[in-house]
Amino acid sequence: MKTLLLTLVVVTIVCLDLGYTLQCYKGDDPKILVTCEKGQNECYIRTFPRPPVTIRGCTSRCLARVNCCSTDKCNA
16 A cells, blocks of 8 residues: 555656746736746846847746846746
């Protein structure tokens, strides 16, 4: 019985992928929340003045003139 229980626990852990996944807002609407893909460990936000547009999303590296952060929902 203990062996069966241990096997179920191991299978559950492997199938659920208990690794950390970052959540960022995407697009110009901060209500759209996405889970970033593996390797994308930062959220970004970039604002363009004319016309006023703000874009958000996930990234693997922070580019110039883009504000980046690395915690869940930090690019609101």
